[in-house]
């Protein structure tokens with residue numbers, strides 16, 4: 301701007317003295333007023349001077365532009381693109397398949413979202429989900445105040461018949477737990493917004509009792525829970541489970557333990573070792589073979605092991621179909637093989653097998669009295 305103004309004034313031959321212009325410009329002005337035979341010399345000097353000024357200014361603005369890029373606080377040059385709105389329950393970076401507009405988001409906000417996705421729903425495939433869930437930070441300390449949470453993972457067909465009891469259990473303990481629901485894929489009822497189960501369904505698939513699809517559902521639940529970096533303990537529950545102790549007791553028992561509660565034992569009977577297949581060798585030998593209840597409680601490190609395992613999973617998937625029930629053997633065998641010191645080898649869900657048969661006792665309304673619960677609770681407390 302300054303340069304072009306100077307040029308205009310020179311062309312008019314009526315040079316003023318702009319405060320910003322240096323001594324050489326003043327000199328030009330004086331020579332101009334003298335006029336006459338020195339006109340050519342003056343023109344050459346003026347051209348030279350102008351070229352120099354123009355060059356300096358061009359160079360200046362060029363560097364200015366570059367500095368802006370390197371030290372940019374300028375929003376238009378440093379931004380994290382984010383996908384918004386088009387698929388509400390799907391939050392980045394967990395969004396693999398939704399298209400949306402790109403908007404500007406301060407980076408720290410997306411980091412928080414990364415550490416604890418608010419929505420349980422997303423559009424990742426199982427493969428993408430397991431991959432993401434298997435990531436483990438290599439720096440031990442968290443860059444935020446981490447209150448460890450217990451992830452309660454419900455593997456159900458539809459509605460939770462004992463939901464109201466669970467609502468009472470969780471009441472006033474927000475921030476200490478997370479809930480995940482794996483239901484039949486056709487079940488799409490959403491509880492009222494006031495419920496602790498609202499919006500906690502994860503993308504689910506068909507599950508068949510005793511088949512690999514049951515393990516897939518468990519792994520899906522674990523993987524979703526792992527996406528929240530505050531989840532430390534992972535409890536697998538069925539729709540028939542009820543809590544026998546209050547939240548405080550359950551929470552402190554689990555959080556203060558350095559062991560998992562996953563039943564795992566060597567059962568020499570046909571319904572134990574009898575289910576082992578020779579084709580599993582050499583990856584799994586008969587001495588590795590374990591049995592345990594499907595309903596487990598494990599800590600984060602063990603959960604990562606379960607979602608990232610490919611080796612044992614593939615062997616089980618191929619060779620352990622009914623009458624080999626994958627849900628009674630896969631996780632116990634895997635954990636005993638890979639992280640034996642992290643497991644107590646017992647589970648903390650109670651099931652009554654005393655009446656025999658392949659299904660445990662089903663308690664009905666008339667079976668459950670205060671005296672019955674008191675008896676069970678006090679016998680478990682010891």
Ligand SMILES: *[C@@H]1O[C@H](CO)[C@@H](O)[C@H](O)[C@H]1NC(C)=O
Pocket residue numbers: 397398399
């Ligand atoms: C996800 O992607 C697949 C393949 O690109 C496409 O067929 C499908 O419609 C997409 N789903 C959604 C919800 O956008």
Ligand SMILES: *[C@@H]1O[C@H](CO)[C@@H](O)[C@H](O)[C@H]1NC(C)=O
Pocket residue numbers: 546547548549
């Ligand atoms: C939870 O249960 C424990 C032991 O049974 C008891 O001491 C405690 O007071 C209970 N807490 C609440 C909040 O009810």
Ligand SMILES: *[C@@H]1O[C@H](CO)[C@@H](O)[C@H](O)[C@H]1NC(C)=O
Pocket residue numbers: 558559641642
């Ligand atoms: C768990 O804690 C006990 C003591 O409370 C300790 O002896 C044991 O080595 C710990 N186990 C692991 C795997 O850290």
